[in-house]
Structures are given as structure tokens and as C-alpha cells.
Amino acid sequence: MRILSAKFGWSLLCVVILAPCLLAESAKDTCVDCHAKLEGKLKVIVEQSASSVHGHKGMSCTTCHGGNAETEVKDKAHAAGFRGNISRAQVTELCGSCHADGERMKTFNPSLRTDQLALYHTSVHGKMRDKGDEHVAVCTDCHGAHDILPISDPRSPVHPTNVASTCKQCHADGELMKSYRLASKQFADYSESVHHEAMVVRGDLSAPTCSTCHGSHGAVPPGAASVANVCATCHVMQAQFFNESVHKDAFPEGCATCHGSHKIKSPDDHFVGLAKGAACAECHSADDDPGRAAQAIHDRLTQFEAQIKDTRSLMDRASSAGMDVADAELEIAQAKDALTKARVRVHTASLPRVEAELNAGRTVVLKAHNTAEEALRERTRRRKELLIPMTAFLAVAISLGAYIRELERKPSD
Amino acid sequence: MPRRTALRFLVGTIIGSVASLLYPVLRYLVPPPEAGMSANEALAARIDELKPNSGKTFRFGSRPALLVRLASGEYRSTSAVCTHLGCTVQYKPETSQIWCACHNGCYDLNGKNVSGPPPRALDTYEVNVRGQEIYVIRKQAA
């Protein structure tokens, strides 16, 4: 009797202690329990959703899909407002039910914008979707569904370095784009551009990607003049000079006229002038004054660049001979600055303004050139002056030899 | 040749060789004109050169540097090499900021990058006014 009661007491104690654990266990996510074991489209990868931005904020499957996450019985789980698979048509309104609700979003992250849905309705994607098109992009196409990461996370498909690859999933699909009568080589073009190189290769997050010019939620093909405004955010001086020039009124498309829109390459000096492939040659020729001015600009620029290169190689020769050319380094840097300024002023389409910069540059290059030449002259001087001690030493050596011979000459000689 | 002449010759050439060595040593002993000017310090401007709310680019070592005189009359100095792609920055009096014309990068007067592409702040230097001259000193690592 006493043993029984002891055993009973212990069991009761165990139950009392362990009950909360059991209860806690039953508070876990039964959606994940079942769906992690399923295959195919119904499979949920636990880690993905747990580490997503929604997972971190404590949201679960039921937040979007509805249902009951506390029962292991399927019918019970799939009751109570269960939405099942969210169709493409339902996605934007579902996401917007939180993300367009300012009061709601404030409790999670007050600094997040809540105008995405409104913008989306103004975009081409939004307008077409409102007309019933199921193929255009909705929230989940760019952001993902269960594994949504903040855009500052480099793994997110909408992190600046990944945006272009995300857009390309549709916009580089030839068949899909043909059905909308759209081109599909924008991504290929962008990949060759200097902005892609800056963003994706060099990791410069300030470089533009698709969303920079087209917008993200409110994405539209930009109007001709409005793209130029975007370019002007970074390329202030070029835009200013262009706007002052005669070309502004001639080319409503602005920057894109010469530089293109997606395949913007780093322009070299051959872009200016009348040679084949140069932008100016599209409209001008050697028969008109502007054409000749363009060619003159090209010639001046290439000439100056050649001067810089020539001075640079002279400096390298001097420094590899052990001479100091530190003074010339600053001057060469200033010369390069002058060349950059001159190139930017190409947008004024005015030969005198370009020349003004180049003249300032020439003064500096000349200084650097002189410094390098002086260094090389000094090197030659040292080698020549070497002869002085060498002659003196030779004289000593000969005298020593003669004297030693004299010292050791046998008296019989 | 008699021994004495050979000895005289020898002594003569030895003295000659010593002279040819002594000459560079003696020249060496005379200090060059701007001795003491290190690459950690530079004369940036004279006291009346800059008006308030204006800037000046000057040479510091082998790179350009910027000296700014604030509206209050105080001086600030930073490196003039933009941390984005290396263009030379300038002082913009209208906004009292340091600005890079290449891609519209902006820095505040402490060199901190505040807008545009620049990823890092500009190096700042100490300004030392000695009499009529304004010196800029690179901050020393220990």
C-alpha cells in the first residue's frame, strides 16, 4: 500500500511537471508538421519560412492561408477560414491586406512604406492584372512567397544586385515577351553596360538597375524625357551641359539618344567625332560646321590623352631607374581630372568650352613631363659623374700596382 | 721608376681619390632648403587667402586636399579624393557641403558621406594656424 501510493505520487508529480511540456508541444505549428512531410507543390521547407522576414516577426502559415494550426486532424485544420492555395489573382489583395494598411504595418515596422499596392495599380503589371491578365508579375513573383527576405539581404531577389536577374525571368523570355509585343533583349543589353559592371561586378550599390529608372511597384516604361531626369540624379554636370546645348531641343529623348537605354557602355573618345560608330556621325558629316567641330573635339581629346600616356611612361622609366617622380604624380592626377572635365563638357557641343579645359590640363601635363625628364637627366648625370671617382680609383690602382712592383723588385734588376 | 717617385704618385692618387669621395660627403652635410617638411604636414594657405564660406584645393604630399573656411571663420580640411571613383571634390558654398561633380556625391564638413554614391567618409586633417600661415597636419597613427 505504501509503495503503491509512492509510485502513484511519483507518477502524478511527473505528469504535473511534464504537462506544460505536452501542452506546449500541442501549441506548435501543425501545418508545418504535416506539410514538411509532403512532396511536390505541397511541401514546405521549415527553415525557409522560419528564417523569412515574416517568420522572424512571429507570423505563421495561418496568417495568410487561414485554417487552424493547432489540430493534427486535416479536416479540422483546413476549416476555419482556410484559404488553401492562394491564386495569382488573389495575391496582391492578400499581401495588400497588411502592407497597404498603415495602422497594421506601424506595429511591425513604422518606417516601411505602405503605398506599394497603390503604386502597383498604376503600373503596367497592375493595369494588366486588373484587366484579368494572369501572366503579369504579382508580389510573389519578385519577392518570393514563403522565403521572403528583407531587400537589404543580399540573398533577396530584390536586393539591388539581384533586381535585374529577377526582372529578366520574364523580360528575357522571348516567347512570353512576344505575346505582349515587347522586346526581350533588355537584360542582355544591360549585362553589357557599365552600370551592370559597377553594380554586379564591383558591388557599387549606387549604380542603377531596372527599378532605378522604371520604378519597382509602379513600374512603367519611362517616358523619353523622364529617363533623362533619372540620369541627371548622378550625372548632374552632363545633364546640365546638355540642357544648355543646342541638342536639348533637337532630342527630346535626351541622354538615351546617344547613349542608349540599357546597353550603356562607357563612352570612349571614339564616341565623339565623325568616325564610323561615333554618335555625332549619325547626324553630322565633314560637310557641316558642327561635324567638323565634333571631329576637332575628338582629335583634341585623343591628343591630350596621348600626352598623358606619354608622360606616364616617361615617369615610369624614371622611377624604375630609381629616380623620384612623386611631384609629377600629383600633376598627372590633375591632368586626368582636366581630361575628365573636358570629356564631360562634350555635352555642351561647344569646341571652345572643351578646349578651355584641355588648355588648363596641358599646363599641368607639361609640368609633369618636365619633372620626369629632369629625373631622367639626373640619372644620366649620375652615371656620367661616376667616371670621376672611377678614374681616381683606377689611378690609385695603377699607382699601387706600380709601387708594389717597385717595392718588390729584386736588387739584381 | 725610382721608388720615391712611385710613392709620391701613389700618395697623390690616394689624395685625389679621397677628394673625389670627400666632395659628395661635404655636399651631403649641407641640408637641403626645405628640410623638415614631412609628408605629414603641408602649408595650405595664408590667413587672408580664403573668404568665409569658401574652399581651396591644395597639394598634400602627392594627393590633392581641400581647405574650407566656414561662414563662422573656422577652418576644416579633408582629403580631396572622392571615395567613390577618385575624382577631385570641391566645396559648394550654396549648400555648405563638399561635393563631387563626377556622380553628385555629397559630404558634410566633417568629411562624412551624406548622399550619393560615395561609400566612405573623406579622411580629415588637423588645421593649425601659425601666425599668417595655415598648416594642415595628417593625423598620426600611434
Add this chain to the structure above:
Amino acid sequence: MNATARVQTWIDERLNLEEALSPLREKTVPVHRYSSWYFLGGLTLFLFGVQLLTGVLLLLYYHPSAGEAYESVQNITNRVQFGWLIRSLHSWSANLMVFCAFAHMFSVALARAYRKPRELTWISGVVLLFLVLGFGFSGYLLPWNTRAYFATKVGTEVAGQLPVLGHAMMVFMRGGEDVSGATLTRFFGLHIAILPALTIGMVLAHLMLVQKFGTSVPVSVENEWEEHPERRKEMRFFPNFFLRELLGWYAALGLLIVLAVFFPWELGVKADPFSPAPPGIKPEWYFLAQFQTLKLVPAHILFLDGEVLGILGFGLGGALWLALPFIEVLAGTRRIRWVKVGIIFVMVYLTAMSVIGYVSR
């Protein structure tokens, strides 16, 4: 009496110079087919003199602080009149001096001149070699460029690997946990004060010992002269041998000046402790053999760390080398050949390792 004779007499009356100098007047040097090797010792001494003179001149403009060292060397090389010459002379002469020191030591070893009674001369000589290497190691840091900085870092790290005392030694050498301005200060003091004082003292001892015991002659020549006493030849030190030495010194100085003009020593880039070590960093050639050996030693031998074993090995090697005269005595007359083979092995090993270290990445 003419003026020179009068001055001589005046000094002699007071300082007894005649008495002091007479042994030198009578000093002779043996003449045989290996006599040319005798010039190496004096040549090393001459180059040491060049180092002292150029070093003192450099001292006039050098700033021994981390913030100014590089710039001061830049100032010397680029702005001071003939500063480039003094600096390059100092660097080239350092290398030439180390080479001559090694050559002198190996020629003495091969000729087995360390035999009785010259054991102390040998010991003082090996100590001098270590002092010279100390000069090289400490002086190398002074320009404070990247190569110097990382070479010092690696070198002091190696010292730090020794068991028990290693870390304390490294901190002592570096003046802290890392190579910094404190290290520069220590190395500077070492290079211009401590080592010169020790070396000058040791050089005087070495020279006095050489004077006391005279110049030794290789065993084969000695045997030949015992058999044929008429073949024994001696040359007076003053003036005959000394004038020949002088010729060698002028040739060396000429070579140094040519090297300074055609192959000026580089300034390098100012040391930046925060940037990573440049790939393929190597010490100067006279430390390459040890460096290469350490690279080849396997990471672990039994339970012992390979690098530690390597360093202890060098220590042991140095001690054995120092005790060479006594080893020979212990080896006995019948095993002399082995001692000679051992010496040649050491020479070949050091040369081979240096060459491999030089060409490898």
C-alpha cells in the same frame, strides 16, 4: 729634422708609439697558394668602416619614428645632396659585408685555422658573424617600408615560436605584442648604439687575438714547409701585404659606387600595418636558407611542432658551429676528414637553400 720627423718625435716622447708600433712593423703574413683568402678578413673590416661612416651620415637626417621614418629616408634619397649615394652605399655595403663575413668564415673553416691555439679567435669571429646578422636584421626595418615591416614581423614571429622563452623574447624584441613604432625605436637603438659598441669591442678582441697568434697556415702547406723549409715564404705586413689589401679595398669601394649608381636601393611603399602581407614575402638573402628550411620542415615530427624543431635545430647548429674547434678535438685525428666533409656540407646546404629560397615563389 723635417716637420714630419719632429711631430713623430714629439708624440713618441709622450706616448711611446715606437714601442707600440714596432710589432706591427715586423708583422709578416705567410705566402702560399692559398694566401689570397687572407684578404677577406680585412675586407670585412673595411666594409664595416664604410658602414660606420655612411651610417653616421644617414643618422644626420633619419627620423626614427613610425610616422616619419619612411619620409625621412625619402628625403635623404630624393632631396639631400648625394643622399641617394650614401643610402645606396649603406645598403649595398651591408650586403657585401655579410657576404665577406661568411666567405671569410668559411675559408677559415676549410683551412681549419680554428685549431689550437686559435680557438678563441674562432669563437670571437662566429660571435662577430651573429652581431653582423643582428645589424642586418635591425637595420632592415629602419626604412619602414612594406617589405621591411613584414620581414620583421615574420622574423620576430619565428623567434616567438621557441618553447618557454619564445613569447617573452618576441615581446622583448618587438617592444610589444605587434611590430609597431616601439619596435622601430628598439631596433634603432640596437642598430646605432648597442650593436656598434659590442661589435667594436669584439673586433678589437678578434684583431688582438690575430696579432697575438699570427696568421695561421693550412695544414697541407704547413706539412710541406716542414719538409722543405726553404719553400717557406713570408711577406711583410707593412707595407707589402697592406698595400695589396688597399687595392682590394679600392676595388670593393669602386664596385659599391657602381652598384649604387646603376642599381639604387628601392624606397618601397610606406608600411601599413593594417594591410595584409604581400604574397611571397621573403627575408633578405642572408636569412633565406633558414627561411627555406623552415618551409620544408613538415608541420609535425612525432608529437613536436615542426617549426619549433626547426628553430631549435638552428640554435643547435649555431652552438655546434661555435664549438667547432672542440668538436674537432673530440673527433680525433682519424676523423678529420669527417669534420671537413661536415663543413663542406654546411656550406653547400646553406648555399643551396639560399638559391632555392630565392627562386621559389
